[in-house]
Amino acid sequence: MGGRRDDPGLRVGGVERMRFGPKSRPDLMSEGRFLDIVMGERIVSAGTMHRDNIRISATLCTVELTEDVSGGTQVKLTDQSAYLDGSEKPKDRQSGWGKIFEHLGKHLSAGATGDRTKMEGL
Known part of the structure; x- marks a missing residue:
């Protein structure tokens, strides 16, 4: 998406x-x-x-x-x-929020390692 x-x-x-x-x-x-x-x-x-x-x-x-x-x-x-x-059903919203938190986790992990390329690619 x-x-x-x-x-x-x-x-x-x-x-x-x-x-x-x-x-x-x-x-x-x-x-x-x-x-x-x-x-x-x-x-x-x-x-x-x-x-x-x-x-x-x-x-x-x-x-x-x-x-x-x-x-x-x-x-x-x-x-x-x-x-x-x-x-739309509650499970659809839960799935959407799950994807948002997954991206946030990747962003925060990239920040912790100093990899700015990964952060900008989200």
């Missing part, structure tokens, strides 16, 4: 828009707004997802960051979604 992300404006009130889907037909559009940001603690956003300009879901998403016992960072994601037309 390919994707294009507009400037996320990571600030309270900032808007994030992203178009994604198969490279031959990126028919999904996500649009969200950042509602609350406490640096190093949490990000809360709300948004909608559209397929071919038809709203298919609405979501409130909270990402919480806490220190774990090893001194690293624990990330807790809470995704509260309403699936509006039946085309």
Whole structure:
């Protein structure tokens, strides 16, 4: 799946828009707004997802960051979604978030080794 992300404006009130889907037909559009940001603690956003300009879901998403016992960072994601037309299911969203966290892990691992090429390729 390919994707294009507009400037996320990571600030309270900032808007994030992203178009994604198969490279031959990126028919999904996500649009969200950042509602609350406490640096190093949490990000809360709300948004909608559209397929071919038809709203298919609405979501409130909270990402919480806490220190774990090893001194690293624990990330807790809470995704509260309403699936509006039946085309998307919770397992689809779980799969999507899984891919995002997989890419994040690769990005963080590349940063730890200093390999900037890998980080830029994500």
